[in-house]
Amino acid sequence: MKPVPRWPLHPAPVEGEALSSWLHRVAACYQMDARDLLENDLGHGQVDDLDTAPPLSLLTALSQRSGIDLDRLRCMSIAGWVPWLLDSLDEQIPAALETYAFQLSVLLPRHKRKIRTAARWRAWLPRQPVGRACPLCLDGSAEQAILLAWKLPLMLSCPRHGCWLEPYWGVPGRYLGWENADTTPRAAADAITTMDRRTWQALTMGYVELPRRRIHAGLWFRLLRTVLDELNTPLSYCGKGAGSIRYVWERCGHPPRAGQDRWRPYEMLDSAVQLQMLEAAATAFDLLESQAVIPRGEQAALFLSALQSGATSGLLAKERQQEPMHDWKGMVRAINEAFTEARYNPETARSLFALAAYGKRDPDSLERLRDEFAQEGIPPAFLSHYEPDGPFACRKVSDSLSRKF
Incomplete structure (x- = not known):
């Protein structure tokens, strides 16, 4: 079998670049259109979902022709971020929204939110x-690469330059322009840049540093999506949390629920409304960390500063000695967080x-346990060939739980 010839000239992907952006830039090097490159050079014809779920055969061909690792190419599309960024690309899962956006709580208690389906x-x-x-990323770079995160309603600002992302038109590698004539970079507020840098850290590092502890990237995306839905909750449903929700919207300068009079999933909102929702989420995180609002959700503690140790009165020390050794509510919360991350x-x-x-x-007991984990939403593939090594295999989880409360 003859080896597949590699492209003698192609630009390297930029960190976080979308697959479609990179292919457009590769095609431009050969004075070709991206569709022609796919059909004539790779034999794949028209592929409309390059940035969502490109065929594995296409990614394999691209890896062979470019010498770029297959895993890196896979992560240039949304499919490469399952199950971190989203649980599945299947649109027909009935409880997908409930599982993703209603299992956690930050601003509001869980019982104050109406479970939704879509x-x-x-x-x-x-x-x-x-x-x-980002105007600075595109105007100051010869690559003019479009990042995958820019194609999703995930961020408001550039994590590298701290300026607002601006609407553009055109094709990478050929021509790109700005919808607004004035593209002078606009500095984003600190609350926005803090939130967006955490999102970028999740995408590039796989974890996020929060005030209380480091969390997995997948937990961050679900916390952010949870807050977006909490901010879209009618005030009449919020109970005692209504004051905090109203205050968040007042601080960011937009009407409650970004002016929406009926509920729709965040992904189905108009882009202008999504931007206001993201700005409100950034404001909410900032107010939580500064303790300007009362946190009522179970995961709100992640955004509070760690408890400070120091000198205390003898009376206080004596009272603490009389407290139970175990915080069982904290244990339950920690276990719930662990299952969410799992x-x-x-x-x-x-x-x-x-x-x-x-x-x-015994195999039957382990198989029943695998079924129970699957019912909790944990992908069976995670455990299909896994056998516990022994009684100390659970030490890592036990240690991590003990550090949480």
Whole structure:
């Protein structure tokens, strides 16, 4: 079998670049259109979902022709971020929205939010195409690469330059222009840049540093999506949390719920409304960390500063000695967080499985346990070939739980 000839000339992908953007730039090097490159050079004809779920055969051909690792190419599309950014690309999962956006709580108690469902829903994939980019990244770079994150309603600002993303038109590698004549970079507020840098850290590092502790990237995306839905909750449903929700909207200068009079999933909102919702989310996180609003959700503590140790009165020390040794409510919260993280983190799923499987070694018991984990939304593939090593396999989860409360 003859080796597949590699392209003698092609630009390297920029970190976080969308697959379609890179292919447009590659095609421009050969004075070709991207569709012609796909059909004539790679034999794949028309591919409309390059940035969502490109065929594995196409990615394999691209890897062979360019010498770029297949995993890196896969992560240039949304499919490469399952199950971190979203649980699945399947639009027909009935409880997908409930599982993703209603399992956690930050601003409001869980019981104050009406559980919603939506047909043909996928996390973060918008109804309308998003075309925003950083003026400094494009004007100051010869590559003019479009990042995958810019194609989703995930961020308001550039994590590198701290300026607002602006709407653009055109094709990478050929011509790009700005919808607004004045493209002078506009500095984003600190609350916005802090939120967006955390999102970028999740996308590039796989984790996010929060005031209380480091969390997995998948948990960050679900926390952000949770807050967006909490901010879209009618004030009449919020109970005692209505004051905090109203205050967030007042501080960011937009009407409550960004002026929406009926509920729709965030992904199906108009792009202008999505921008206001993201700005409100950034404001909410900032107010939480500065303790300007009362946190009422179970995961709100992640955004509060860690408890400070220091000298205390003898009376206080004596009172603390009389407290129970174990914070059982904290234990329950920590376990719930671990199960949430296990839905997209194979390592956490296996550690939890080892903890639950302690003392069970017969195949039937382990198989029933795998079924129970699957019912909790943990992908069976995470545990299909996993066997607990022994009684100390659960130590990592036990240690991580003990650090949470």
